[in-house]
Amino acid sequence: MTQTENTRTILICHGTGCVSSKSPEIRTALEKETQRLGITTKLTGCHGFCQQGPIVIVEPDGVFYTRVGVEDVTDIVNSHLQNNKPVGRLFYQDPTTGKRIQHYRDIPFYKMQQRLILRNCGHINPEEIDDYLAVGGYEALKKVLFEMTPEKVIENINISGLRGRGGAGFPTGRKWEICSKASGEEKYIICNADEGDPGAFMDRSILEADPHSVLEGMSIAAHTVGAKKGFIYVRAEYPLAVKRLEIAIAQARKKGFLGKDILGSGFDFDIEIFEGAGAFVCGEETALIESIEGRRGMPRHRPPFPVQSGLWGKPTLINNVKTLAYTPLIIVRGADWFSDIGTERSKGTAVFSITGKVANCGLVEVPMGTTLHEIIYGIGGGIPNRKKFKAVQTGGPSGGCLSEEFLGLPVDYESLTSAGSIMGSGGLVVMDEDTCIVDVAKYFLDFTQKESCGKCVPCRVGTRLMFEILDRITHGEGTAEDLLALRTLGDTIKKGALCGLGQTAPNPVLTTLRYFSNEYLEHIKEYRCRASVCKDLIEFKVIREKCTGCQSCVRICPTGAITGPRSKPHNIDASKCIKCRSCYEICRFDAIAGNAIVIRTVEKKS
Numbered sequence: 049m050t051q052t053e054n055t056r057t058i059l060i061c062h063g064t065g066c067v068s069s070k071s072p073e074i075r076t077a078l079e080k081e082t083q084r085l086g087i088t089t090k091l092t093g094c095h096g097f098c099q100q101g102p103i104v105i106v107e108p109d110g111v112f113y114t115r116v117g118v119e120d121v122t123d124i125v126n127s128h129l130q131n132n133k134p135v136g137r138l139f140y141q142d143p144t145t146g147k148r149i150q151h152y153r154d155i156p157f158y159k160m161q162q163r164l165i166l167r168n169c170g171h172i173n174p175e176e177i178d179d180y181l182a183v184g185g186y187e188a189l190k191k192v193l194f195e196m197t198p199e200k201v202i203e204n205i206n207i208s209g210l211r212g213r214g215g216a217g218f219p220t221g222r223k224w225e226i227c228s229k230a231s232g233e234e235k236y237i238i239c240n241a242d243e244g245d246p247g248a249f250m251d252r253s254i255l256e257a258d259p260h261s262v263l264e265g266m267s268i269a270a271h272t273v274g275a276k277k278g279f280i281y282v283r284a285e286y287p288l289a290v291k292r293l294e295i296a297i298a299q300a301r302k303k304g305f306l307g308k309d310i311l312g313s314g315f316d317f318d319i320e321i322f323e324g325a326g327a328f329v330c331g332e333e334t335a336l337i338e339s340i341e342g343r344r345g346m347p348r349h350r351p352p353f354p355v356q357s358g359l360w361g362k363p364t365l366i367n368n369v370k371t372l373a374y375t376p377l378i379i380v381r382g383a384d385w386f387s388d389i390g391t392e393r394s395k396g397t398a399v400f401s402i403t404g405k406v407a408n409c410g411l412v413e414v415p416m417g418t419t420l421h422e423i424i425y426g427i428g429g430g431i432p433n434r435k436k437f438k439a440v441q442t443g444g445p446s447g448g449c450l451s452e453e454f455l456g457l458p459v460d461y462e463s464l465t466s467a468g469s470i471m472g473s474g475g476l477v478v479m480d481e482d483t484c485i486v487d488v489a490k491y492f493l494d495f496t497q498k499e500s501c502g503k504c505v506p507c508r509v510g511t512r513l514m515f516e517i518l519d520r521i522t523h524g525e526g527t528a529e530d531l532l533a534l535r536t537l538g539d540t541i542k543k544g545a546l547c548g549l550g551q552t553a554p555n556p557v558l559t560t561l562r563y564f565s566n567e568y569l570e571h572i573k574e575y576r577c578r579a580s581v582c583k584d585l586i587e588f589k590v591i592r593e594k595c596t597g598c599q600s601c602v603r604i605c606p607t608g609a610i611t612g613p614r615s616k617p618h619n620i621d622a623s624k625c626i627k628c629r630s631c632y633e634i635c636r637f638d639a640i641a642g643n644a645i646v647i648r649t650v651e652k653k654s
């Protein structure tokens with residue numbers, strides 16, 4: 049073995065996704081083999097590409113192994129580490145071209161991203177503070193403590209154009225300024241890591257993969273506004289993030305980056321973790337404060353805003369995980385560097401969690417202003433199975449559903465708002481032609497309606513009424529008047545609700561009514577669901593001329609609704625059919641079967 053080979057390090061992803069598909073076992077097996085070769089292994093956090101996990105990277109070669117199993121360890125060691133022949137069958141396979149790609153840097157999913165706050169994720173060991181220090185960690189804090197005044201820090205954050213990544217996009221420098229000027233000796237800082245949007249996991253990923261970047265951001269913010277105590281409000285369903293934070297806080301205290309007289313500067317600051325019970329509304333800043341104070345998480349009226357009167361009535365700065373993680377970078381690389389990235393009013397990068405009917409699902413970080421097309425087709429690899437794109441939901445459950453004409457839309461706060469959607473948490477759900485848009489609107493409204501805390505009537509009652517109307521439409525019982533009612537209710541809730549949950553909950557309905565009104569009308573007037581999703585509007589039939597009598601559908605039907613002798617046309621008993629689609633799928637998939645099952649619109653019951 050040569051000198052170069054000995055300097056190799058094997059990075060094994062230990063994010064939640066990869067851990068659940070046995071990456072710790074892979075690490076144990078690799079360690080056993082590599083110790084005798086003098087090669088180091090290192091656990092890392094999530095790479096944001098969990099669908100390809102468990103992920104193993106060999107550095108400095110930059111070889112990216114996907115879907116690694118314990119059984120692959122021998123091949124990696126013998127072939128790659130000992131004989132310099134990387135294991136091709138474990139390379140990432142491009143879903144569009146089918147080609148295997150060896151190096152991390154050449155994979156389109158990563159190549160087209162600009163990873164700023166995700167830069168360390170998957171590359172450093174989040175459980176070792178020295179790893180963070182080795183990549184320049186805590187240099188920003190030192191600069192803030194010894195070379196900058198709080199006013200200078202605020203000036204820098206203002207010039208950078210950083211806006212809060214928790215959803216609303218409030219200018220961060222402005223918020224820090226108001227809090228720094230708020231009167232009172234005692235102030236608090238809260239890192240909002242509630243992340244209640246079901247599709248989003250970027251905040252969890254950052255906490256699991258690079259926790260010190262958030263602690264450093266909190267310390268910078270605390271020093272700037274004059275806070276001595278910080279809380280990280282993280283949901284209890286994120287046990288790995290909590291564990292990594294606990295380790296990081298303990299190590300930061302030991303090295304003098306947290307606690308009394310930080311680095312001899314005279315500045316005292318410490319952080320406590322608060323585990324939330326996991327209600328969506330608890331991400332709303334005033335509900336979050338109620339929750340830390342020991343009450344039920346329900347939003348308060350604003351003003352006063354938390355920066356004036358927050359936790360226990362003291363001035364409190366609340367920022368999202370990502371907002372805080374950007375600040376050390378801005379301090380070190382400069383405000384102008386940051387403001388050169390992005391669009392005129394939305395600076396820097398945005399992190400999206402892309403899911404749904406797209407080839408590559410995962411976390412992507414791109415400059416603000418990148419188009420939806422670039423994200424979905426360039427990074428996401430497009431829609432699988434040659435299906436047609438139908439819509440994309442941006443901003444989580446209370447964001448908007450945008451149609452194909454918006455694919456060229458540059459994604460930033462302003463353009464999304466003008467299209468009726470929001471940036472929100474950065475959730476991005478891609479839908480194909482098999483998605484029923486009315487069903488989707490109902491699904492998202494069902495979520496927000498169930499998560500409504502019930503404090504105010506427009507949200508509590510209004511979302512319920514909207515859900516009932518949508519439910520009727522999907523059952524073929526809608527009327528033309530329902531569409532007007534949905535619009536009126538949506539507008540009223542947006543205007544009348546107390547907090548952002550109610551104010552944004554109607555978005556999926558209002559945008560789908562705006563961009564997909566035809567589909568609503570088809571459900572109501574033609575009793576037709578073009579995506580064949582709404583069960584009351586469809587039936588499954590066998591085309592006798594096409595049926596080969598292969599019996600595949602008979603075997604798969606869970607209710608015994610299909611009968612017929614072998615090699616003869618079959619029948620589906622509508623009274624037994626539960627419309628699970630199993631027969632329809634198998635008839636297409638099975639080579640001997642003949643595409644004989646069709647989904648038809650049922651006759652409207654009079």
Ligand SMILES: Cc1cc2nc3c(=O)[nH]c(=O)nc-3n(C[C@H](O)[C@H](O)[C@H](O)COP(=O)(O)O)c2cc1C
Binds near residue numbers: 211240245372549
């Ligand atoms: C229903 C609801 C849920 C929210 N959830 C979160 C969340 O999970 N994380 C977050 O940072 N902000 C969330 N917010 C926004 C916060 O109220 C607040 O604006 C944000 O934490 C401020 O941080 P920023 O200025 O860094 O964006 C939510 C708002 C609403 C209305």
Ligand code: SF4
Binds near residue numbers: 501502
């Ligand atoms: S808008 Fe909804 S979630 Fe917000 S306070 Fe009112 S009832 Fe509660």
Ligand code: SF4
Binds near residue numbers: 594
């Ligand atoms: S799977 Fe298709 S071809 Fe085979 S028996 Fe069923 S309907 Fe006929």
Ligand code: FES
Binds near residue numbers: 064096
């Ligand atoms: S947990 Fe390994 S890539 Fe996300």
